[in-house]
Amino acid sequence: MRDAERQATLDAIGAEVAACTRCRLHEGRTRAVPGEGTAATEVVFVGEGPGFNEDRQGRPFVGQAGSLLDELLASVLWSRDEVFITNVVKCRPPGNRDPEPDEIAACAPHLTRQLEVLDPALVVTLGRFSMARFSPGARIGQVHGTFRAADAASGAPNALTFAMYHPAAALHQGSLKQTLFADMQGVPRALTEARALRAGDRAPEEPSATIVTVPSPVAADPPAVTPDPEAAPDTTADAGVEFNPTAQLGLF
Numbered sequence: 356m357r358d359a360e361r362q363a364t365l366d367a368i369g370a371e372v373a374a375c376t377r378c379r380l381h382e383g384r385t386r387a388v389p390g391e392g393t394a395a396t397e398v399v400f401v402g403e404g405p406g407f408n409e410d411r412q413g414r415p416f417v418g419q420a421g422s423l424l425d426e427l428l429a430s431v432l433w434s435r436d437e438v439f440i441t442n443v444v445k446c447r448p449p450g451n452r453d454p455e456p457d458e459i460a461a462c463a464p465h466l467t468r469q470l471e472v473l474d475p476a477l478v479v480t481l482g483r484f485s486m487a488r489f490s491p492g493a494r495i496g497q498v499h500g501t502f503r504a505a506d507a508a509s510g511a512p513n514a515l516t517f518a519m520y521h522p523a524a525a526l527h528q529g530s531l532k533q534t535l536f537a538d539m540q541g542v543p544r545a546l547t548e549a550r551a552l553r554a555g556d557r558a559p560e561e562p563s564a565t566i567v568t569v570p571s572p573v574a575a576d577p578p579a580v581t582p583d584p585e586a587a588p589d590t591t592a593d594a595g596v597e598f599n600p601t602a603q604l605g606l607f
C-alpha cells in the first residue's frame with residue numbers, strides 16, 4: 356500500500372471513529388480523537404484515551420501531557436510529524452477515569468485497523484492500558500524502558516513494542532519525569548532492532564519475549580512540567596534504559 360492510500364484509509368477510519376457509538380463513551384464526548392501523524396511512519400505511539408483538552412480539540416496529546424510527549428520526542432531528535440499518535444480508546448472517559456474493559460474491547464477494532472494500515476515496525480506504549488494490549492500480563496514497573504515482540508493479537512504482529520509510562524503520570528509524580536526521559540533514549544535503539552528483525556537479520560522472538568533489558572543511568576535535565584489537574588494518573592515505579600547516543604537515528 357502506498358503512503359497516499361494509507362493516509363486515505365486512515366482518514367476513512369477517522370471518519371468512522373468520529374461517528375462511532377459502539378460504547379457508552381460516545382455519550383459524553385465533545386469530539387472523538389482517532390489519532391494523527393504521518394502514514395509513512397515506522398513508529399506508532401499508543402496512549403490510554405483522550406483527556407479534557409484532547410476531547411475539545413479532537414487531537415491526541417495536546418494538553419500538558421502532550422507538551423511533555425513533544426519534549427520526549429525532541430530529546431531523541433524526533434517530532435510528532437514523523438510518527439503516528441493514537442489511543443486505546445478514542446473518546447474521553449468521564450472525569451478522566453480509567454477506561455473500562457468493555458470500552459477497550461469495543462474500541463479495539465479501530466486501533467487494530469489503524470495498525471494494519473500503518474504496519475509499524477515499533478509500537479511505543481504509553482501507560483499500562485496500552486501496554487496490556489501489546490504485552491499481556493506484563494507489569495509496567497518491571498518492563499518500562501524495554502522492548503519485546505508485540506503480542507500477535509495486538510494488531511501489530513510484526514512489530515516490536517517498547518513500554519513507557521504515560522506522560523500524564525509524570526505530571527502527578529515528578530520523579531517519573533526523569534524515568535520517562537531515560538526510557539525515551541531507548542526508543543531509537545528499539546527501532547533499530549525492529550528494522551533488523553524485519554530485514555531478517557535476527558530470528559523472530561516469541562510474543563512477549565524480552566529481547567533486551569538493560570539498567571540505565573538518568574537522562575540529563577528533563578524540562579520542568581507543571582501538573583495538569585485534568586491529566587489522568589498512572590501506576591508508578593522507577594528504572595530506565597541505558598542512553599546510547601550512537602543509537603540515535605532519524606526515522607526514515
Ligand code: SF4
Nearest residue numbers: 375377378381446462
Ligand atoms: S471509545 Fe471507541 S468504541 Fe467507544 S464510542 Fe468512542 S470510538 Fe466508539
